[in-house]
Amino acid sequence: MAGNGAKSSYWRGVRDGMPFILVLIPFATLFGVAATEAGLNIVETLAFSVVVVAGAAQFTALQLMTEQAPTLVVLASALAVNMRMAMYSASITPHLGGLPLWKRAATAYCLVDQSYASAVLDYEQRPDQTPDQKFAYFFGVCTPIIPLWSVFTLIGALVGEAIPPELGLDFALPIAFVAMIAPALRTRAHVAAAFAAVVGALAFAWLPWNLGLIVGGLAGMAAGAEIERRMGA
Amino acid sequence: MIDRAELWLVIVVLGLGSFGLRFAFLGLVGDRPMPPWLLRHLRYTAVAVLPALVAPLIVWPKATGGDPDPLRLAAAALTLAVGYTSKNVILAMLAGATVMVAGAYWSF
Numbered sequence: 001m002a003g004n005g006a007k008s009s010y011w012r013g014v015r016d017g018m019p020f021i022l023v024l025i026p027f028a029t030l031f032g033v034a035a036t037e038a039g040l041n042i043v044e045t046l047a048f049s050v051v052v053v054a055g056a057a058q059f060t061a062l063q064l065m066t067e068q069a070p071t072l073v074v075l076a077s078a079l080a081v082n083m084r085m086a087m088y089s090a091s092i093t094p095h096l097g098g099l100p101l102w103k104r105a106a107t108a109y110c111l112v113d114q115s116y117a118s119a120v121l122d123y124e125q126r127p128d129q130t131p132d133q134k135f136a137y138f139f140g141v142c143t144p145i146i147p148l149w150s151v152f153t154l155i156g157a158l159v160g161e162a163i164p165p166e167l168g169l170d171f172a173l174p175i176a177f178v179a180m181i182a183p184a185l186r187t188r189a190h191v192a193a194a195f196a197a198v199v200g201a202l203a204f205a206w207l208p209w210n211l212g213l214i215v216g217g218l219a220g221m222a223a224g225a226e227i228e229r230r231m232g233a
Numbered sequence: 234m235i236d237r238a239e240l241w242l243v244i245v246v247l248g249l250g251s252f253g254l255r256f257a258f259l260g261l262v263g264d265r266p267m268p269p270w271l272l273r274h275l276r277y278t279a280v281a282v283l284p285a286l287v288a289p290l291i292v293w294p295k296a297t298g299g300d301p302d303p304l305r306l307a308a309a310a311l312t313l314a315v316g317y318t319s320k321n322v323i324l325a326m327l328a329g330a331t332v333m334v335a336g337a338y339w340s341f
Contacts, residue, residue, distance in 0.1 A: 019322055019323045022323065022326065023326060038235060039234055039235055040235070040240065044240060044241075044244070047244055048244050051244050051245065051247075051248035052244065052247050052248045052251055053251070054251050056286060057247065057251060058247075061243055061247055063295075065235045065239065065240065065243065066235065071239050071242060071243065074239075074243055075243060075246055075247060075250065078243075078247050078250075079247065079250045079251070079254070081286070082250070082251045082254050083254065084278065084282035084283075084286070085251060085254040085255045086254040086255070086257045086258065087275065087278040087282060088255070088278060088279075089254065089255050089256065089257050089258040089259050090257070090258035090262070090267070090271070090275050090278075091275040091276070091278050091279075092259070093258040093259050093262050093263075093267070094266075094267065094272065096259060097258075097259060097262060097263045097264040097265070098263070098264035101260070104256070104259040104260055104263075105256060105260065107259060108252060108255040108256035108259050108260065109252060109255070111255040111259075113279075113283065116279065117279050117283075120279060170294065170295065170296040171294065171296070171305055171308060171329075171333055172330075173287070173290065174287045174290045174291050174294075174305075174309060175308060175309065175312050175326060175329035175330060175333070176326060177283050177286065177287045178287060178291075178309050178312040178313050178316065178325070178329065179312050179316050179322050179323075179325035179326040179329065180283065180316075180322055181279070181280060181283050181284055181287075181313075181316070182312065182313050182314075182315070182316025182317040182325055183316050183317070183319075183320040183321065183322060183325070184279060184280050185280060185317055189277065190277070190280045193277040193280045193281045194280045194281065194284040195284075196281070197280075197281040197282065197284040197285040197288070198284045198285065198288040200285060201284070201285035201286070201288045201289055202288050202289060202292060205289045205293070212285075212289065213282070213285050213286055213289075215285075216281070216282075216284070216285030216288070217278070217281050217282035217285045217286075218281075219281070219285075220277060220280065220281025220282070220284065220285060221274045221275070221277045221278060221281045221282075222274065223277075223281075224274075224276065224277030224280065224281060225270070225273040225274040225276070225277060228273055228276070228277075229273065
């Protein structure tokens with residue numbers, strides 16, 4: 001019974017993960033292309049994606065290394081971009097914290113924007129799932145997307161500069177993220193959080209090492225939580 | 234040219250660091266309860282951090298050297314509008330991509 005529940009959760013996850021393939025293919029390919037242009041060979045490019053599994057941080061690190069920034073600055077900036085992952089980790093801990101260590105470690109490796117976003121929405125909509133069903137769902141979302149991240153990085157490295165820059169591929173990431181956020185703006189608290197985050201990030205964009213992202217993110221979380229508290233939700 | 238030793242150092246440390254950030258709470262907090270005020274803030278992580286991440290990329294895109302670009306602003310605005318009204322991620326993405334592709338042909 002529990003097995004069947006986990007199975008249906010898994011397949012629901014796979015289904016929910018599929019659409020992200022459309023986002024991931026251009027984004028991963030773009031990283032492969034960018035890394036090749038920066039002088040990385042195929043092994044180095046692929047290793048980057050397999051080991052780090054975080055597009056925005058990979059782009060940040062690559063960009064800063066190309067600009068010959070000090071190694072410490074490269075690492076600090078890329079990790080600052082990934083600071084949100086710690087927040088994701090904290091956010092899904094109430095759902096998955098009871099699982100065995102290896103499952104939590106596997107979840108941590110696969111915890112990216114898309115798998116996190118899908119999982120929190122699913123856990124909110126179906127609160128009575130068991131931790132195993134929740135893990136199955138998470139793993140389902142990851143099945144079509146995590147391996148493809150590396151595969152299309154590799155393809156990007158192989159096709160190199162064959163893609164015309166006029167297509168505005170650089171904008172795949174912003175478009176994809178906006179498309180993910182917009183449907184999640186369900187309440188006034190969500191809208192306030194997003195708005196405060198945007199204002200904060202833009203106002204503090206001058207901060208070094210991508211700290212504007214952290215300031216904006218914290219401002220947004222505070223705004224959302226405060227509105228929720230006042231509405232007594 | 235990127236220094237080889239630096240590159241591998243960045244790959245390994247960034248990989249470990251990123252895993253560490255992702256594992257921080259899941260691994261260390263486990264199933265111990267967390268305070269309500271913290272959970273209330275964490276509920277808004279996704280709708281706060283992702284907008285904070287993309288807002289500067291949309292307003293000051295690197296591809297144009299950091300100058301605001303009407304085409305990219307329009308693509309982002311349409312993506313937001315379609316996503317908000319339809320609640321459909323794919324539809325929203327297609328709307329934004331259509332603007333970008335149309336813009337590419339326009340400029341030829």
